[in-house]
Amino acid sequence: MATPQAGPGPPGLEGAPAPPPAPPGTDMTGICFRDQLWLNTYPLDRNLVFDYFALSPFYDWTCNNEQLRMRSIHPLDLSHLSKMTGTEFMLHEVMEPHLFVIRKQKRDGPEKVTPMLTYYILDGSIYQTPQLCNVFAARIGRALYYISKAFTTAASKLEKIGYADTENESAASESKVVKETINFKEVKRVDHILSSLQRKLPPAPPPPPFPEGYVPPSTADAEKGPEGQQSGEPQPPLVDPVIDQGPAKRMKI
Structure with missing residues (x-):
């Protein structure tokens, strides 16, 4: 609490009144008075x-x-x-x-x-x-402080997100490498299941006979096939046009 000011005092020893206090200064915004x-x-x-x-x-x-x-x-x-x-x-x-x-x-x-x-x-x-210019300066300074603080906080969070993405990418690459590794035990187990199912299935039916007038190509013509024909012309089939079962599986007529 500031000390209360007094008015002009009583006459001094020489009979002259005491001088009044000096006028207050212009900027006294940092003072609070209470009695x-x-x-x-x-x-x-x-x-x-x-x-x-x-x-x-x-x-x-x-x-x-x-x-x-x-x-x-x-x-x-x-x-x-x-x-x-x-x-x-x-x-x-x-x-x-x-x-x-x-x-x-x-x-x-x-x-x-x-x-x-x-x-x-x-x-x-x-x-x-306070004066209006001082109020604006204080408000602008406070706003700039909070804006700078917000950008600093956002930058720190973005850095953490970047580190997390890098860790996630490394973890995903490691898991991908683990997934691409071949498990031979699983391959053998699948082959065993497929072979057991194949044994349970009925045998394949015999192929149908050749159509009338069809003459299979000879062995010599089959050997000359790719060399004697042009690259753009379609090549005749070298095997049964109906079903390729091989000559050993065809039934004799």
Whole structure:
């Protein structure tokens, strides 16, 4: 809690009044003022809120409101403030008893004022509102931080996915090699099953006889076949055109 400021003190040893405190600086956004003793003693409403604000380091003792206080006039009386020129404080927005917004402005005439700074009292704590450019800079910096963090997290996850794909490919290649390995025991077992089934099947029927007028080619013509014919012409069959069962299996007529 900041130390409350006091008004002009009593005359010193030499008879001259003590000089007023220096005006506050422009950037005081890092300061929070709260006087719990005052809050426990007085209610925080629109009539006493300026007296509470005057205790904070944000208060400018050279303002027009202080001159009205020294004349026992309410410091927020607009009928008197509008007739003065210089720095003044004005109660801009009120949401009793939680929020009070006080604006510091420079008055050059009854209708001509220039805003300078803004302060707000939130549940008894007084803050200076930051400038709009500082708000944008802070928000953009925070957004960039989270975007950079998101890209870093995504990159780390993609690296893990790449490692997993590499491991899966190596495992698949190993399994493929294992699958391509021939198991001779299984081959023998399949051959045994096929041979047993073949023994159980009935014998093949005899082939039908040659048709009338068909003359099988001689052995000499069969040997000359590929050499004596052109490559593009179809070659006559060298065996039985009906079923190739071999000459040993044909029945004699």
